Amino acid sequence: MKDVSNMIEFGIEFVPRDLYWKTTFYAIQAEKIGFDYLWITDHFNNRNVYVSLAIISAYTERIKIGLGVTNPYLVHPVVTAQVVATLNEIAPDRMVCGLGVGDRTTLQMVNVKQTKPLATIRESVRIIRDISSGKSLEMNGEIFTLLGARLNFKIVNPVPVFVGAQGPKMLALAAEIGDGVLINASHSKDVENAMKFVYEGMERSGKKPDDLNISVYTSFSIASDYDKAFKAVVPVVAYIVAGSPEMILERHGISCEIADKIRDAIVHGQWKEAFSCVDNAMAEAFSICGTPETCVEKIDRLVKAGVNQIVAGSPIGPNMRESINMIATQVFPQFKK
DSSP: OOOGGGGOEEEEEEOTTSOHHHHHHHHHHHHHHTOSEEEEOOOTTSSOHHHHHHHHHHHOSSSEEEEEEEOTTTSOHHHHHHHHHHHHHHSTTTEEEEEOSOOHHHHHHTTOOOOSHHHHHHHHHHHHHHHTTTOOEEEEOSSOEEEEEOOSSOOOSOOOEEEEEOSHHHHHHHHHHOSEEEEEOOSHHHHHHHHHHHHHHHHHHTOOGGGSEEEEEEEEEEOSSHHHHHHHHHHHHHHHHHHOOHHHHHHTTOOHHHHHHHHHHHHTTOHHHHHHTOOHHHHHHHOEEESHHHHHHHHHHHHHTTOSEEEEEEEEOSSHHHHHHHIIIIIHHHHOO
């Protein structure tokens, strides 16, 4: 029988809200204590993800770094290909590209619609993979048209493309065309359900489990006291609830009306009203939140569901530095050897 625990990798996600040197400091800390991947989110209302990754790459040596995730609605995939290829020169063999349809609530702020998501992601993955591999691409797609687009510099090596997904069709597509899948979930019930569609996509493309990095992108908050962990995770859970599909909300007994209320409050900058709607049931559904013992139990369920990377996403905990160390000292020993 395989020793599954020894095969699990851990990633960490940072949202570049803080000054660049703080995010860089936490990245250095994450590498030193043993994280395998570092993901930086891409939202227009935070600091620029590409600048953040460039600085972080200069101060780290081993950890894989990636967009977690960008979207083709605000950034054309040829630009994403250009950036990841450039960053891969700075940090050879360490760059990964996370791609998804974007955050519905954030895109709504700039009146951008997530039209034809499956076709958009399928074509974007091809563009990013081909262009960042140094190929010239002719494409007359449903979404994008390219007339011999290529980069005018030498490519170091291809950059793996991870596809972020939550719904059934996108999960299957992600497994079919991606080098990795970023399952946007935190609860074992959601991950177990997602794995059905991941396997469907793998079968469609003839992949085996070892051919695909199956990652769970969680909202994570660890502290010695549950209330402190919960308070830290509330803003992130509010955004997740606001952007979750109806079927996911129904699975956890959360009404669409309350999700709409939270989304409307966020769009209009009414943070107190939005965050006051978040309760313990929402935190349970959409985060790994609590004491180290609780977090270990929840991670163990995800591992048993068949994933091979756990991404500890924002907010990590009430105190970033202490929470990162807590993961290293009280969580890693249960899964890493």
